[in-house]
Amino acid sequence: MSPTAPELPAPSLPAPRLTPATAAALAADLAALPYTTAAVEELLGPVAAAALDREHAEPARRVVARVLASAPHDDGDPGSGARRGLAALVSVWMLGDAADAADVAAALPALGLDGAREAGLVVKEGGGTVRGIVDLSPYEADEPGRMWVASDQTALQRRGPLPEDHVLGIGRASLTLAGATQRRPVARALDVGVGCGIQTLHLLAHAEHVTATDLSERALEFTRFNLLLNADVLGLDRQRLEDRVRLVTGDMLEPVAGERFDLVVSNPPFVITPRTDPDAPVLTYRDGGREGDRIVAELIAALPEHLTEGGTAQLLANWEIPAGEAEIPAGAAEGGDGTGPTPWDVRPRSWIAPGMQAWIVQRDSQDPAGYAETWLQDSSLELDPHRYEAAYRGYLEDFAARGVAGVGFGHVWLRRPVDDGAQGRAWTVAEELTQPVDEALGAAWAAAVARRDRLAAGAPDGAGDPALAALRGLHLRVAEDVSEERHGRFGAEHPEVILARQGAGFRRTARLDTATAGVLSASDGELSVGQLVGAVAALLELDDAGRAGLLAAIRELYEDGFLVEAAQ
Structure with a gap:
């Protein structure tokens, strides 16, 4: 390496380690405090919490500093000690800052400060303070529940680019x-x-x-x-x-x-x-x-x-x-x-093995x-202008050499x-x-796959398509989250655009014609799809091709979740 070459990030410290006994002690301490997402958000307030979520720590540092600067036990406020302990843990594990060793020790009575050091969670500094050397953050999900997750410190906490083994x-x-x-x-x-x-x-x-x-x-x-x-x-x-x-x-x-x-x-x-x-x-x-x-x-x-x-x-x-x-x-x-490939899906389609869904x-x-900028920022390489410019050029040259648009x-x-x-x-x-979709997309996706399986289980009809045979026999209703929108010119007798819009799951929007809108309007579970399509087709005097097109459109609306099976 030349004398003028930029200094690479320092390698990471060893990963933290727990024994069954120290793990139980730390979990008890964090639960008792409590060190939860709700408690941290309440401590920081909405502005600082939102800023920290965007990886800007200064508002949170101001709040934490104010709490830690208060007297250890404010008169008339028995919860002040717990707030100090929570602020100390936020400081060392979420912000990468130092905190008074006594405050951290008070927040971890079962594990103890020595236990936290031996576990590789904090290191001593001068002046009676300790600094966190990992990110240990509360995490909450409907399943399994409230948890805590340890990982390496972020670039924000390290105040520099990330090492290779991050x-x-x-x-x-x-x-x-x-x-x-x-x-x-x-x-x-x-x-x-x-x-x-x-x-x-x-x-x-x-x-x-x-x-x-x-x-x-x-x-x-x-x-x-x-x-x-x-x-x-x-x-x-x-x-x-x-x-x-x-x-x-x-x-x-x-x-x-x-x-x-x-x-x-x-x-x-x-x-x-x-x-x-x-x-x-x-x-x-x-x-x-x-x-x-x-x-x-x-x-x-x-x-x-x-x-x-x-x-x-x-x-x-x-x-x-x-x-x-x-x-x-x-x-x-x-x-x-059946619509043929668009440029974006050519490569991922080619990776799917025969016989797979x-x-x-x-x-x-x-x-x-834009791609280069996203991932150079992710590694905080902009903190090193020389390496950033070289890496940026490398991205552009690499993509150009392989014809990537x-x-x-x-x-x-x-x-x-x-x-x-x-x-x-x-x-x-x-x-x-x-478009925006539900964060918890899994249930909607599973339901969509189940609808495809439902059609796949059909027996061949006279036309030889098991899916259409199964569809004709279903009793469907409009899903609870689907709303209708009609758009037309002022004074027009009929709308020019009819939309069905999902309010949950994939949040798709479907453009309807008069026939499909008619089927959806009548889909209350009483009549089968075959009966509804027959009635609407007769009313609108659709020919065989029109009937087939209407049934295909209803199949797509069912597969996409605009229509669901009615309780029988």
Whole structure:
């Protein structure tokens, strides 16, 4: 390295460690304080809490400083001591600042200050203060419940760029995947690229056993820490974690070669990073070390061999969007909606193995410059202008050399259908949903898959289409969250545009014609779809092609959740 080269980030400290006894003590302390998301938000107030969520700490630092500057026990306020303790933990573990050792010790009476130091949670500083060396934040979900999650300190807490072995905490992507995962009871689940363990914590609420893999030993150590700390809410025996969880080191699916699972989830290191410089640092929490989007392509292609019959996989992914038009490569999975590929979905479609069912959702896309800016900011490289400019140029040159016009981001859902045909044959759906959707998308997605399965279970009719035969016999009603909008010119006798809009789930909007609007208006569960389509077709004098088109439109509205089965 030349004398003028910028200094690289310092390597991370060892991951924190707990024993079953110290884990129980720390959990008791945090619960008693209480160290919860609600308590932290109440302490900071809405402005500072929102700013901290945007990774701006100064408003929170002002609030914490004010609380810690108050007298240890304000007259007439018996809760002031608890507030001081909470403020001290927020300071050391959420802000990366120092706090008085006595305040931290008072907040952790069971673990003790020495116990926190031995666990690798704080270090002593001069003047009787301690500083946190990890991020330990409260986390709450409907399932499993209130928890705490430890990870490496963020760039905000470190006040500098992240080291290569950084273990990410509770990020937007992690929450997105957790919310989108279809929760169902399973025997065996797999978390590929476990990180600090967020997905595994959720899986334990509905999986009998979870295997978690990661290339990073530090990541697995953080996961073990979080499992021990949250054992009570997860229903784990701290002395026998291995009864329900297995942590294994290795690259992606290599550690589970030959094994099959009922559910696989993964927030893989999908970020596309130029690989032209062999000495360039690789942030293991987000960079897979492959060129372009190959790591996602390899994972999706390999997943079918690790799924049981009826087993599903859900992951987040990036895919490159090639410049110019393209076609689906030969051998790609059949199915889809018949409209042909659009440029963004060509590559992810090509990764789906024959015989699989797949649902690909693009939530966002960026041009090469915007993509580079996003991920350079994520690693806080703008704090080092020299490295930032060099890395930015590397991104643009890499994308240009491979003819990449943009990068898409979204979800991939896969299923290996059961052999008896009850879940239908192979199909692939690719759709772009850029509108806001529910954070807890998993239930709506599971219901959508169940509706497709319902149609797949139909028996062939005279036209030979089992799905249409099943659809004709269904008694449907408009879903509770769906509203109707009509738009027309002033004075017009009839509306020019009729819309059906979902208020939950995927929050889709469907444009209706007179016939489909008529069917929806009459869908109260009394008559079957076949009866309704026949009546509306007769009223509007539709020919055979019009009837077929109306039935196809009702099928799409049913599959998308605008119509649901009525209680019989």
